[in-house]
Amino acid sequence: MSSPNLTALALFASLACHLFFKKYEPTDVPRLVGLLIVPPAVVAYFCELESGNLAMSLLRSYSLYYSGLLFSILTYRISPLHPLSKYPGPLICKISKLWITRVASQGKLHQYVKSLHDRYGPIVRVGPNELSIIEVSLLPAILGSNGMPKGPLWDGRKISGKKGSQAKEAARGNLIGSRDPEDHAEARKAWNRAFNAAAIKGYEPILLRRVTQFIEALGSRQDATVDLSRWLSFFAFDFMGDIAFGGGFELMRDGDKDGMWHIMESGLFLPTLTQQIPWCIGFIPYLPVGKEMKALGKFAFDQSKRRVQEGSVHDDLFYYLLDDKRADSATYPFPLVVSNAVLAIVAGSDTSATVLSNTFFFLLTHPASYKRLQLEIDQAFPLGSKEPTDPALLANLPYLNAVIKESLRLLPPLPTSMQRAPTPGSGSKVIAPNFVVSEGTSIIVPPYSLHRDPRYFSPSPDEFIPDRWLADEKFTVNGDAFIPFSMGPANCAGKNLAMLELRMIMACVLQRFEVRLADGYDVRRWEAELKDYFVMQKGSLPVVLTSRAAQK
16 A cells, blocks of 8 residues: 555544544543544554554554544634634633643632633633633523533543442432433432421521531630631531531541541542543543542542431431432432532532631621621620521621622632533524524533623622622622522522521621731732632631620
8 A cells, every 4th residue: 555545544534533523522431442542553554564564554653643633623623614613712722621621720710711701701712612601691591490401521520430320320310410401300309308498497406506616616716826717617517417417527526637628628629620621531440540539439438328327316418318209219329329428518518618718708808897797796686695596687687698699709619610511412502592502512601700790790890899789879780690509400409508507607706706817817818729629619717816705
């Protein structure tokens, strides 16, 4: 076979491979390896027949194949033939998701995506087949009840060594990761019951006990420097342990002696990367990576097993997941319960602790807001005569709720990764009369960018101004653009419990203590240390607390 014919054969094979990838998007290891290894090996066989030199044939065929494949992919992605060619965005993002993956590894994806919207507008191409959108009129068709199911990002977060039917069943019923609308709706039923008004009423004594423990722990450390962020993490972890597993976590009492909090936060890093390039997920079990994620899974498995064996004295999340019946009258399999336990741990503790820490940071750096909120709490709950634990009264404190909303607006706990995509097999999704999203295209809605858009929040959208939520005509506030708990069928199931938790902790701390930042703390550190690892992670917040009761 002549050299030109061999070159043509290698390039033809690479083009065919690209077309196959484009249509079927395989992520399983056997097909990926087969497509990347077998075709150039066949070409090498023909080359070897001509040259008699196997080593040179292999080198030549693989070089031609990969060069052709790379050229074909890159040319298509930046060409006018690509369905997203008309949308603006950095060239490097149009070519590959590897750049976004690098940004995500540094924990600053939320800031990077916002910078792209500042430069390019409300619709930005952030990947070869992905758009970021902060156009509020489009949100219902993306996130709403008639919107799209979750996108491939969620496939990239399923890091597990399990295979077979059990793994498929766990993935099918996992609340946060399910990409099938019917499966998600079925999984959501138990969570809705676990967080309805009656269930939350049952959780109130548990919350009160943990809040009291938290206040006592801080009181024993007054007049000394305390890492408030760490203590809020301990509180949130202990409380979620009560809600999810019927108890068993005692970080406020014993400290993180077993490294549980570290395991949880470390376990979120690798999925932050793989969610950007979900095609790599099949290789992860074969690589020496992800030990933190596996440790998080083992921790959830051990706690779930303990809960099943020991039972619980109150109706916790496991009660609803284990005793609930699905449409097929089958109980939830244990792997599914474990995967939902991971969700409960992360969504219920890490996010609450971060929102509380953010809110205290904003108050401590805005003394006028601090004093105004403390006065409101004192008037509603006089110091020494009434504890600030009445849920109904807390829910009706206007400035308290304005402070929490403003904190959630500026630093939402899920800053970037709300992704949706057309249902597989549907062909496309009509978002607007002149906006059709083809299958294979993903859409992200980044709350961090949306919440700081001056079209929806002005003036000074990057500044902490709680008054904007108090019907002040000086401010523009578009409530439809405020989605810290997401929106539509996949919104946060535990939103009402989370808001109760935030209000009660804020009120109790401000009633009992005078809080100030520790001497020498650089306030620029706080946002510099925040990391967007799917959920927002935080650094330390050193403060000094003084009992107000001692001043009376």
